[in-house]
Each structure stands twice: as C-alpha cells, then as structure tokens.
Amino acid sequence: MLGYYVDLAIRSLKRSPGLTLLMILAVAFGVAASMTSYSVFRAVSGDPIPWKSSQLYVPQIDIWGPKGRLDQTDNNDPPDAMDYAEAVDLMRAHRAKFQSAMYRVSPSIVPPDPTMHPINVGGHAVYSEFFPMLDVPFKYGSGWSAESDAQRAAVVVISSKLNQKLFGGANSVGKTLDIDGKDYRVVGVLDNWNPKPVFYDVVNTGGFTTEQEDVFLPFQRAIDVAMPNDGNTNCSEMPKGSGFVGLQQSTCVWIAYMAELDDKAAAAAYKDYLDGYFREQKAAGGFDWPLNNRLRNLPEWLASEHVVPSDTKISLVVALGLLVVCLVNTAGLLLAKFLRRSSEISVRRALGAPRMAIYTQFLIEAGTVGLTGGLLGLLLTWVGVWGVSWVLPKEISTLAHIDVSLLVLTLLVAVVTTMLAGLYPTFRASRVQPALQLKSN
Amino acid sequence: MQIHPILAALRRHKAGTVLIALQIALTLAIVCNALFIIDQRLAHISEPSGVDEANLFVIKNLWGEQYSTQQAVERIEEDLNTLRQLPAVQDATPVDGYPMGTTNEDNFITMKPDQRAPTTDASFYTGDDHFLRTFGLKLIAGRDFRPDEIENKGLRDSIVPPVAIISKTMADKIYPNGDALGKTFYAMTPTPITIIGIVETLHRMDVSTWSAPYTGESMLTPVRMAMPIGIYYAVRAKPGQRDVAMGEARKALFAENRMRIIDPKDGILSFTEIRRRAFDSDRGMAILMGIICLVLLAITAAGIVGLTSFWVGQRRRQIGVRRALGATHRDILNYFMTENLLISLGGVLIGVLLTFGLNLWLVTRFTLNVLPLTYVLGGIVILLLLGQGAVLAPALRASRVPPIEATRPA
Numbered sequence: 001m002l003g004y005y006v007d008l009a010i011r012s013l014k015r016s017p018g019l020t021l022l023m024i025l026a027v028a029f030g031v032a033a034s035m036t037s038y039s040v041f042r043a044v045s046g047d048p049i050p051w052k053s054s055q056l057y058v059p060q061i062d063i064w065g066p067k068g069r070l071d072q073t074d075n076n077d078p079p080d081a082m083d084y085a086e087a088v089d090l091m092r093a094h095r096a097k098f099q100s101a102m103y104r105v106s107p108s109i110v111p112p113d114p115t116m117h118p119i120n121v122g123g124h125a126v127y128s129e130f131f132p133m134l135d136v137p138f139k140y141g142s143g144w145s146a147e148s149d150a151q152r153a154a155v156v157v158i159s160s161k162l163n164q165k166l167f168g169g170a171n172s173v174g175k176t177l178d179i180d181g182k183d184y185r186v187v188g189v190l191d192n193w194n195p196k197p198v199f200y201d202v203v204n205t206g207g208f209t210t211e212q213e214d215v216f217l218p219f220q221r222a223i224d225v226a227m228p229n230d231g232n233t234n235c236s237e238m239p240k241g242s243g244f245v246g247l248q249q250s251t252c253v254w255i256a257y258m259a260e261l262d263d264k265a266a267a268a269a270y271k272d273y274l275d276g277y278f279r280e281q282k283a284a285g286g287f288d289w290p291l292n293n294r295l296r297n298l299p300e301w302l303a304s305e306h307v308v309p310s311d312t313k314i315s316l317v318v319a320l321g322l323l324v325v326c327l328v329n330t331a332g333l334l335l336a337k338f339l340r341r342s343s344e345i346s347v348r349r350a351l352g353a354p355r356m357a358i359y360t361q362f363l364i365e366a367g368t369v370g371l372t373g374g375l376l377g378l379l380l381t382w383v384g385v386w387g388v389s390w391v392l393p394k395e396i397s398t399l400a401h402i403d404v405s406l407l408v409l410t411l412l413v414a415v416v417t418t419m420l421a422g423l424y425p426t427f428r429a430s431r432v433q434p435a436l437q438l439k440s441n
Numbered sequence: 442m443q444i445h446p447i448l449a450a451l452r453r454h455k456a457g458t459v460l461i462a463l464q465i466a467l468t469l470a471i472v473c474n475a476l477f478i479i480d481q482r483l484a485h486i487s488e489p490s491g492v493d494e495a496n497l498f499v500i501k502n503l504w505g506e507q508y509s510t511q512q513a514v515e516r517i518e519e520d521l522n523t524l525r526q527l528p529a530v531q532d533a534t535p536v537d538g539y540p541m542g543t544t545n546e547d548n549f550i551t552m553k554p555d556q557r558a559p560t561t562d563a564s565f566y567t568g569d570d571h572f573l574r575t576f577g578l579k580l581i582a583g584r585d586f587r588p589d590e591i592e593n594k595g596l597r598d599s600i601v602p603p604v605a606i607i608s609k610t611m612a613d614k615i616y617p618n619g620d621a622l623g624k625t626f627y628a629m630t631p632t633p634i635t636i637i638g639i640v641e642t643l644h645r646m647d648v649s650t651w652s653a654p655y656t657g658e659s660m661l662t663p664v665r666m667a668m669p670i671g672i673y674y675a676v677r678a679k680p681g682q683r684d685v686a687m688g689e690a691r692k693a694l695f696a697e698n699r700m701r702i703i704d705p706k707d708g709i710l711s712f713t714e715i716r717r718r719a720f721d722s723d724r725g726m727a728i729l730m731g732i733i734c735l736v737l738l739a740i741t742a743a744g745i746v747g748l749t750s751f752w753v754g755q756r757r758r759q760i761g762v763r764r765a766l767g768a769t770h771r772d773i774l775n776y777f778m779t780e781n782l783l784i785s786l787g788g789v790l791i792g793v794l795l796t797f798g799l800n801l802w803l804v805t806r807f808t809l810n811v812l813p814l815t816y817v818l819g820g821i822v823i824l825l826l827l828g829q830g831a832v833l834a835p836a837l838r839a840s841r842v843p844p845i846e847a848t849r850p851a
Binding site: 310311424 | 470478809
C-alpha cells in the first residue's frame with residue numbers, strides 16, 4: 001500500500017509542477033539556510049574537551065572591587081584573569097589535583113637550518129601540570145616535570161606543525177632550539193592538537209583565532225627571561241613600577257588559570273579555599289569590598305566569556321525563522337493542493353477507505369515533497385557551507401564543515417518539518433464529506 | 442469596491458487566509474530586524490578613521506630577538522631614516538597600535554584623580570612628532586608635539602605624559618562646552634594631562650562591540666614606544682604611490698639589516714586591507730542577513746502567487762457569473778487586489794507585534810539596539826507592495842475569465 005501511495009503522490013505532484021516546484025524550493029531553501037547556520041553554530045559551540053569539561057574549573061577572585069568595572073552590566077563579574085601575585089599564590093598553594101597558570105607568548109625562533117629566516121611563533125608559558133590536566137596528546141617525548149618547573153629549566157614542547165617546519169617531522173626530542181636568542185631543549189612534540197575554542201585561555205586568544213599554538217615553555221622560566229605577554233593586559237590603575245617586573249608587581253590582570261577538580265566536593269573545597277584567600281587578603285588590608293569570587297567549570301566559563309559569537313546565534317535564529325516561514329508557506333500550498341482533490345478523496349471514502357487511509361496517503365505526499373526538498377536542500381547546504389568561507393571571518397568559517405551527521409540531520413529536518421506542515425492540510429482532507437462532494441458533481 | 446463580499450468569501454478560506462497572513466507577519470518581523478542589523482553593520486563599517494587611508498600602510502617589524510630599550514631606540518631610529526629616504530614615502534612613524542588594528546590599548550578617563558566612576562574610556566595612542574603628519578590627521582585646535590616633548594619608553598614602562606592631543610569626539614565628551622583646549626584630565630595617571638591639541642577625527646584602535654559607546658574617543662601621548670620584541674611602522678606614501686612604497690619599504694628594511702622578521706604575507710598591510718579585516722565579521726553578517734531577506738521575500742511572494750492562483754482556479758465559475766452579471770475586467774482585478782490587501786493588512790498588523798517581540802528578544806539577549814519605527818513602516822510598505830505585486834499576475838488571469846465560464850460545470 002505504501003508503494004502505491006508514493007506512486008499516487010508522485011502522480012499528483014507531477015500534475016501541478018509549478019506548485020510542486022515552489023514547495024520543494026521553499027523547503028530546500030529553508031532547510032539549507034538553517035543547516036548552514038547550524039553548521040557554523042555547531043562548530044563554535046562544541047565542547048572542546050567533552051570527556052573532562054565538567055572537571056576543569058576557572059577561578060576568579062575579585063582583586064579590583066567595583067571601581068575596576070566600567071559599567072555594572074556584566075553581573076558585577078570579577079576580573080576574568082589574574083594578576084601575577086594571585087596566580088603564583090594559587091600555584092604555590094596547589095589545592096587542586098592539577099592546575100596551571102598560563103600566559104600567551106609570541107617569541108621569535110631562529111631555525112637550526114642557517115638558510116632559514118627567523119620566524120615568529122605563538123604559544124603559552126604554562127606549568128608542567130598543564131599537559132596531564134588537558135590530556136594533551138604527544139607524538140614524541142612528553143611534557144616536563146614538576147622539578148623542571150621549580151628549576152626554571154630551559155625546556156620546550158613544540159607543535160607537530162613547528163616540528164615539521166624546523167626538523168622535517170623527525171623525532172626532535174633532545175634537540176636544541178633558539179627561542180628569543182636563548183637555547184631551549186625540546187622535551188616533547190605534540191600530536192595534532194588544536195582545540196577550538198582555545199578553551200584553556202579564551203581571555204588572551206578570544207577563543208577563536210587563526211594563530212597557531214606552536215610552543216609551550218615553563219611559566220617561571222618565561223618570567224625569568226622576561227618574555228613579554230602577548231595578549232590582554234587589564235589594569236584598574238597604572239602600574240607603579242616599570243617594565244615587565246612592574247607588571248608583575250601591579251594588580252593588572254594578564255594570566256589565565258585552570259584547575260582540575262574531580263568532583264563536586266573537591267570543587268566546593270576549592271571554592272572555600274578561594275574565599276579564604278580573599279578574606280586573608282582583606283584582613284591584610286588589601287580589599288575593602290565584599291567577597292565576590294567565582295569558580296566556574298569550563299562550559300559555564302565559556303558561556304560567561306561569550307565565546308560563541310553573538311552573530312552566530314543571531315544568524316541561527318534568523319535562519320530558523322526563515323525555515324518557519326518556508327514551512328508556513330508549504331502548509332498553505334499543501335492545503336490548496338489537497339483540497340483541490342476533494343472529489344478524489346470523496347470517491348475513495350465512498351468506496352470504503354477509512355480516514356486513516358486518507359491520512360497516510362496525504363502525509364506520504366507531504367513526506368515526498370519534504371524528501372525532495374531535503375535532497376535539494378543538501379545540495380544548497382553544501383553550497384552554503386562552502387559560501388560562508390567567503391562571507392564569515394576565517395577563524396570561524398574554517399571550522400564549519402559537512403559530515404554524515406549533518407547530512408542525515410538535513411534530510412530528517414526536511415522530511416519531519418514538511419510532514420508537520422502537512423498535518424493540518426491532511427486533517428482537512430480527511431474531513432471532506434463524501435456525500436456533499438459527490439452530490440455537487 | 443465593496444469590502445463585505447470579500448470578507449464573506451475569505452471566511453470560506455479561513456485556513457489559507459490565516460496561513461498567508463501568518464507568513465506575511467513572520468516575514469515582516471524577520472525582514473525588519475534583519476534590515477536593521479544590516480544598517481547598523483554598514484554604519485559601523487563606514488565609520489571614519491580620520492587617517493589618510495588611501496596612502497597609508499603599516500609594517501609589523503619584529504627584531505627576531507629581545508632588545509633592551511636602548512637597543513630598540515637605536516634600531517628604530519635607523520629604520521625610520523631608511524624609510525623616510527625612500528622616494529615614494531612621505532613620512533613614517535613608529536607606533537604600538539593604530540586605528541582599527543589588532544592591538545588595543547585603552548584607559549579610563551576621569552576628571553579628578555580620586556573619581557570612582559570613570560567619565561569615559563579612550564583609546565590610548567603613543568606617538569612622536571611625526572604621528573599627525575604620517576597618519577594625515579587634521580589638527581583643528583592647538584598644536585602638534587614638539588620634538589623635545591617626546592619620551593622614549595620600553596614595554597610597560599609607566600607613562601605619565603604631561604600633555605596629550607585628543608580627538609574632537611573625546612573633547613566634546615569631557616568638555617561639552619567646546620573649551621577643552623588647555624584644560625586637563627586624568628587617564629589612570631597620578632598627575633593631570635593637559636590638552637594641547639584637538640584633531641578632527643581619530644578612530645579607536647579597536648572596533649569591538651563593547652566600545653561602541655566610546656566610538657571615536659582617542660588620545661595621543663608624546664611617547665615613542667621602543668618595544669623589546671618589535672614595533673609597527675606606520676608609513677604614508679606620496680599620493681598614489683602606496684603600492685610602490687610598500688615594495689620599496691620591505692626591500693630597503695631588509696637591505697639595511699637582515700636580522701628582522703616581517704611576515705611575507707601579513708607583515709605589510711595597506712590601510713585598505715586593515716579596514717577590510719577589521720570589519721570582516723560585520724560585512725559577513727550584513728551579507729548573510731541580506732541573502733536571508735531576499736530568499737524570504739522571494740518565498741513569500743511565490744507563496745502568495747501560488748495560493749492566489751489556486752483560488753482563482755477554484756472560483757472560475759463564480760468569476761464567470763460575476764462577469765455575466767456585468768462586472769468588468771477591472772472589477773475582477775480589483776476584487777483580488779483588494780482581497781490580498783486585506784489579508785496583507787491583517788498580516789502586517791500581527792507582524793508589527795512580532796517585529797517588536799523579536800527585537801525585544803534580540804535587545805535583551807544580545808544587547809542590540811532598539812528598532813526605530815521607520816524600519817517597521819518601511820517594512821510594512823515593502824510587504825504591502827510585495828503582496829500587491831505578487832497577486833497581480835493571478836488577478837490579471839482571473840480578470841480574463843470569460844463570462845461563458847458561468848455556464849460550465851465546476
């Protein structure tokens with residue numbers, strides 16, 4: 001029976017090709033627009049470390065108080081980064097399973113090959129626990145040890161891309177690298193690791209960036225050689241001292257921080273520790289404002305930092321609006337189409353077809369339109385995803401891609417929504433009174 | 442034209458009528474808000490920079506190693522000499538940030554040293570006595586920096602400038618009476634800064650959303666930053682010779698000293714390119730919204746054509762009867778046009794509510810601006826015209842139905 005209904009549907013759709021084409025185009029455009037914006041949204045709102053994101057926390061301590069905020073719109077949120085003193089205190093206290101203070105650096109590298117020009121790279125100064133905390137994959141070697149942190153050792157972990165460029169992809173562990181005029185020993189080469197957003201330091205990277213993360217070196221080593229930070233520096237007042245040391249003594253915030261806390265109890269204990277730290281500082285005469293700390297896990301943190309660009313969300317909403325309009329449009333056209341066949345329905349009903357049969361027949365017809373629209377929509381989605389790379393900024397558009405799940409979703413959305421749009425018209429068709437129709441003919 | 446029979450007929454097509462009206466309502470809501478977003482973005486994109494955009498370019502020059510402030514000062518002096526001697530170059534100046542660029546420095550501005558809530562926020566430029574000339578800024582009051590006022594500073598040295606040149610927008614904000622010249626303000630500094638000059642326009646270093654309320658507020662202090670890692674050189678070419686100068690500059694700098702990093706791809710950027718990159722996402726958003734509007738209007742128009750055509754087909758007999766009873770072509774045409782107008786009016790009525798609802802949501806959720814009434818009025822006119830345009834073809838076909846149809850069975 002199903003095959004027969006499909007056959008009927010195709011015949012009926014062929015009878016008014018204009019109207020059919022219109023419905024198919026409407027479904028295709030609506031689905032393609034929403035799927036294209038969804039592909040971008042999905043790319044920027046995904047969890048960068050799904051197996052662990054709820055155990056990673058970002059502490060915020062209100063070291064500035066209310067005067068450090070230009071306006072009070074952002075829920076009176078404390079600074080979203082740390083000053084040097086605070087970061088070092090938290091590292092020294094070592095209250096979490098793993099933790100790392102970090103800051104973005106942008107040093108220059110003189111390649112071992114003398115024919116190559118010096119190059120500028122991006123990276124982070126981190127503590128040794130950064131690597132196990134974020135499950136960073138290594139191709140060769142590993143991160144450095146806690147002793148290396150303490151000794152401020154001149155060691156470096158490089159990206160596979162940089163390894164490719166400088167050492168031709170060979171195992172470079174143990175080799176020496178000239179960074180900002182000083183020699184560093186390579187201890188590890190990362191496997192392909194390029195999380196988006198750059199979740200461990202969204203404050204200094206903005207989350208989405210086309211810049212590469214090529215080197216990771218020990219935090220205290222970078223401080224020792226005065227490797228300047230390449231990212232945001234926010235101050236509530238001018239630093240009193242000069243230079244990089246002046247920055248370290250100031251209350252300017254420029255350091256990102258992340259801690260791994262395995263369960264709720266650990267998180268609560270850590271929050272208590274942060275609050276205690278604040279009270280201690282307050283008692284010492286530092287702060288004259290009330291306690292206002294935050295401890296957010298990674299998903300909450302990414303949300304509070306507005307990492308997903310609002311443009312992406314607005315586009316998604318508007319595209320979904322377009323889909324709704326297309327469906328209302330399709331519903332109207334299906335209604336017209338179905339009711340035009342009142343006499344045909346009446347004949348079927350008079351010959352004994354139950355309402356259910358009418359339902360099935362017309363829903364299949366709607367589904368056929370949806371499927372065809374969906375197939376065309378697939379093509380348009382492909383064009384759309386390809387097109388966003390021309391329209392949207394690179395750091396975002398390069399993340400959008402088509403995969404099997406998007407293809408399946410596109411077809412599913414097309415068929416299901418079109419059948420939903422067909423529900424009312426089908427209902428009306430099933431209510432056609434056979435007697436009335438047969439008589440009037 | 443009598444409205445009553447049309448309404449009576451519409452009552453027989455309730456569902457179809459409601460669906461068209463709903464479609465028009467939704468279209469109005471989305472199109473109005475999308476057009477408003479487009480307009481806001483275009484306004485943002487076309488914000489004036491105040492600089493000589495056609496002839497300006499910026500070189501991102503890294504030393505390749507860490508320099509002391511003194512070393513950096515010497516190297517910068519050498520590089521500037523090299524750049525200024527080039528035939529196609531007018532002037533050059535070292536900066537640590539430039540309008541619409543990727544680095545940003547801004548300070549709270551207060552009128553008193555102990556003031557709690559800042560008066561405003563300004564982009565904090567540092568530059569020497571070549572800054573105004575190189576960028577082509579227009580000084581409308583006061584004077585430029587004197588060479589002896591310029592201080593050399595290293596990275597994060599504390600800067601407490603005694604004087605500053607500020608943009609007119611900032612001057613008007615902190616001294617609304619237009620008497621800013623010679624007065625003072627504080628930029629998170631312990632001592633007051635005296636305003637010695639005012640330039641007509643100088644865009645902020647950033648184009649971010651948060652700084653929208655402070656657009657165009659900038660201050661320039663007489664400081665030459667000698668960064669340990671590297672420096673930007675802003676270079677102004679002689680009129681029309683920018684591209685020549687860009688090529689010359691790279692060659693000359695490397696000829697002078699090979700130990701430096703200027704990225705082969707993005708190391709030297711014309712200001713045209715800088716502006717294009719700064720507003721990448723705004724342009725993208727405007728284009729996206731534009732495409733969605735077009736598709737939306739096309740679908741809605743097509744929907745009206747489709748449904749009206751169906752109605753015309755359904756009512757051929759009735760049209761024939763009316764024609765037989767003396768109705769003219771014009772009467773029939775008017776009938777369908779009016780019918781559409783009534784449905785459209787109903788649609789836009791609901792649509793206005795939806796429009797403001799959607800806008801309210803966008804305002805609270807994404808801090809967009811409140812939609813001005815003109816957009817809604819414009820949107821209504823567009824949709825009414827669209828409806829009338831779409832219905833024209835089926836209505837004309839209806840008006841050509843011959844009276845003989847009255848005698849044919851349905």
